[in-house]
Amino acid sequence: MAIITELFYLPPIEYFVAIQHEKEIFLDLDENYQKQTYRNRTQIRLANKVETLSIPVIGGNKNVKTSQIKIDHSQKWMNVHLRGIQSAYGKAPFFEFYFPYLEQVFLKKFDLLTEFNRELLTVCLKLLQLDISVKNYDQTIVKSEIKDIRGVINAKSGYAERDIYDALPYSQLFGLDFVPNMSLIDLLFCMGPESKDILIKSQKNH
Template sequence: MKNLLIYPTYFPSISHYIALVQAEEITFETEDTYQKQTNRNRMHIYSPNGLQMLNIPLKHSENRQKFKDVKIEYAFDWQKIHFKSLEAAYRTSPFFEYFEDDFRPIFEKKTTFMLDLNFEIFEIVNQALGITLPYKKTTEYFHDAPDYNDFRSLVNGKKDTTQVEPYTQVFNDKHGFINNLSILDLLFNEGRYALDYLKNQQL
């Protein structure tokens, strides 16, 4: 996969990370207009009750905004809710305690812009995987990007039809395998083996 064009998202999906680790070069789209109901500010995890979406509230403007200008809303404590949800989902997973202290700061400090938070998360996830992924950022928006492997569509979970190979999940016995969750699901269940898994998947 040559030069990948992709969005930075909130604890990206597994498909997102398959594209990232298999790319020769990475360019993040940062000049897009904000669109609601995408993975820019949401992730999906495997809760005790099955699939659960965790959504970060954003401050909305009357005018159309570029995503890089969108601010996070802290009027209610979504950080506490998200971390407690992760604990309920993964406390008994093999690697939650191993990574817990790496991810906890994300849910304790107040980053102003959603895009900045996504880049902070990208670096922490890469550290957990034991990799470095250099990247560039776009300087203008193009609807079509013929010079790239354009995987910007992965930001829309409804359009992402990637099927990943099953691995052991905490609540397999209750609800079976749930496909293509947040990279956190893979990390907490597979630890450093997650990287080999990502390299062996196909999009």
């Protein structure tokens, strides 16, 4: 019950649907970094639009391994992201309960993108009460025994094209139209302890 994945920034709900029944996640940090992906961007829902939050990185060309990508702290992205999350979810039912756990990670000011993303992933798993251990993948691990979803969940194609996530609507803060597959924090802030149950029900062919 193990899975190999990329490491994303506050991943979309689809990602957690894919990993929820596993015991171990192996993160591939030796892959070549790819721009314009979930590795450094996430989506939240504001009053009248979906907002993409993107972490600026230094370099990030195709020949650099993901494990070596540094966050560009010369840009004031952290305040923008924290304010964006507060603006989007400040009135959500579970915001006050969950936000401090996330804010704590942001304020640590990590140099490496992977360290920041990994800590946020660990917090998300904890808030979901999913008992999954997170490890680094290396070539000595026998792939045949592990589910490999690298390259499957990507920002350039819709979740509906994949056989993972069947969006179950839940109460979002703004508007009548449900917007699926936001960052997991959309689900956590809006639904709290029910989030785990919604993940289970959102699995295709569950």
